[in-house]
Amino acid sequence: MRYVDSNIIIHHLVKDGCVGPSAQKYLESVAKGDESACSSTYMVIEVYAFLKGMKYSEQKISSILDSVASYGIVLLPLESEIVLKSLPMMKGRWRLGDAIHYNTMLENDITEIVSDDRHFDDVEKISRVDVSTLV
């Protein structure tokens, strides 16, 4: 099972001629059961924040998130230990969201993250997978 970063979901939602089409094909393979994928519940919060930044109405955001919830991605719980491990990492080069994704992966023994974020390239214990290589 691979971990899916929020940016893959957002690239799919956005009219983006670059990563978007690969993200869509990959997500379809997850929905069909050809690939197994999981993410943190925090992914939903990041997608919510992204849509909030677009000034969308709560109704529209809710409708999009309902769809995202039906993609077939297993959502892993955001446990307090994960947050407590992630907060100190913000003193370094980590964004809170990235640290939460990283610690959720470690907590669940997941070693591959499908992400467009190259910050994950030089991180111990995990490797980044470019979504275009999966479709």
Added chain:
Amino acid sequence: MSKVKVHEKYLVVIPKEVREELSIKVGDEVEFAVEEGKAIIRPRHGDVDAIRRTHGIVEWKGSIDGAIDRGFKEMGKERRES
């Protein structure tokens, strides 16, 4: 049509041709439903139509991380104003 036996605790084995046709693997979830006197079993994966429906529905060019940060600020601003 395949025939299988119902074992103790109502366990049944999904016939090979059915699980291959539906790509059902060990560890997958399946849904049961009763429709017009028939039991329907279907793999519980994702909704491909929802993915196709939502592809490209947001107009945005720029940094995704920046947009997420802006959204969090917006949420904080709303909370302060409420």
